[in-house]
Amino acid sequence: MSEFKINFQDTATAFADKTDDELKRKFRMFKLMSSPLLTNFGTKFTALLLKLRMPVRGLIKRTVFRQFCGGETIEESQTTIEKLGESKIGTILDYSVEGKSSNTVFDSTKNEIVRTVTRAKEDEDVPFAVFKITGMASFDVLEKVSQGKELLKSEATDWERAKERVNEICEYAHSLGQPVFIDAEESWIQDPIDNIAAEMMEKYNRERPIIYNTIQLYRHDRLKFLKESHTKAKENGYHLAVKLVRGAYMEKERVRAEEMDYPSPIQPDKAATDRDFNAAIDYCLENLEEIAFVAGTHNEDSVCMLAEKLHEKGVSHAHPHVFFSQLYGMSDNLSYVLAKHEYNVSKYVPYGAVKDVIPYLIRRAQENTSVTGQVSRELDLIKKELKRRKLK
DSSP states (O other): OOOOOOOOOOOHHTTTOOOHHHHHHHHHHHHHHOOOOHHHHHHHHHHHHTTTTTTTTTHHIIEEEEEOOOOOOTTTHHHHHHHHEEEEEEEEEEOOOOOOHHHHHHHHHHHHHHHHHHHHHHOOOOEEEEEEEEEEOOOOHHHHHHHHHHOHHHHHHHHHHHHHHHHHHHHHHHHOOOOOOEOOHHHHHHHHHHHHHHHHHHHSSSSSOOOEEEEEEBBBHHHHHHHHHHHHHHHHHHOEEEEOOSSSHHHHHHHHHHHHHHHBBBBBBBBHHHHHHHHHHEEEEEEHTTTTEEEOOHHHHHHHHHHHOOOOOOOOHHTOOOOOOEESSSSSHHHHHHHHHTTOEEEEEEESSSHHHHHHHHHHHHHHHTTHHHHHHHHHHHHHHHHTTOOO
């Protein structure tokens, strides 16, 4: 078989749908984020201004919100959906409201997720829907369930209602044949999330993969968990579907483990995370007829490895059990070049009211500064394209 290589430094493809002004704006955003000091100050200052109800919504929406979010509503996100679709990149509408605590808000969030499932079914440019269990249940209740503590009567009622909300979304997705992700969260509430995801898969993944659980490979126990999940799926007669990611709560996890004096669930170093992430990809590829998976990664080496292995094995680039995914506003060199080579690829596109999406945006900014080289790689690619366009 001929040698197969993909050029992820092809900035002409990566930024083909960006105007000169959009590219310059993107450069300025990542230039600001390249300073951990500025990022740390900016995120804390923004949170404070919002808490004080200062009129900064417009400024946030025109800057960081526009870079990483599709809009405040599904309808506002339509332009982003269409623009990505023109480049053969799917949109995953991510209603990024988190940290709430009332049943009224949880019901409202559930109804909004149902809307995203409907929207996904109606549009081939929206391949998946997604939600967090913390959008359906309070963090405190999840924490008590995870620790095996007895719930108060009111908490037990709330927990049952939360599970009903999750089931309603999954049952509806199944009725439409529309795949949906259940996102991973902090390790100390993840057990009940995994249990619910397994229950939903057993119920609704009989004929085909519909419900996807998310596995964070920056946890040292997750490769084993993937294999155990596969065994459980085979024994119980359903398709395993997973989204593989490195992880999203590293700083918080390490701080909590140190403060509460328990062994950190996080891998000892990046090399260990990379090793397990790539091993997870290999495991899924070896069991491709039984496992549907999404490689949610901004790591070029992992993306290259998976793309080349699919090619080497003669697996269709459009195989329905394999998807690549990146976050909107980041790693366009991966997403757009993969799409050019006709791989299944999608972008996570968060949306929601500016004030509700702030926790997501703060986490995104903090992650970008803590992941070694991520911002500098983005900057280097943008600089390269600005130079190619003779704008720098």
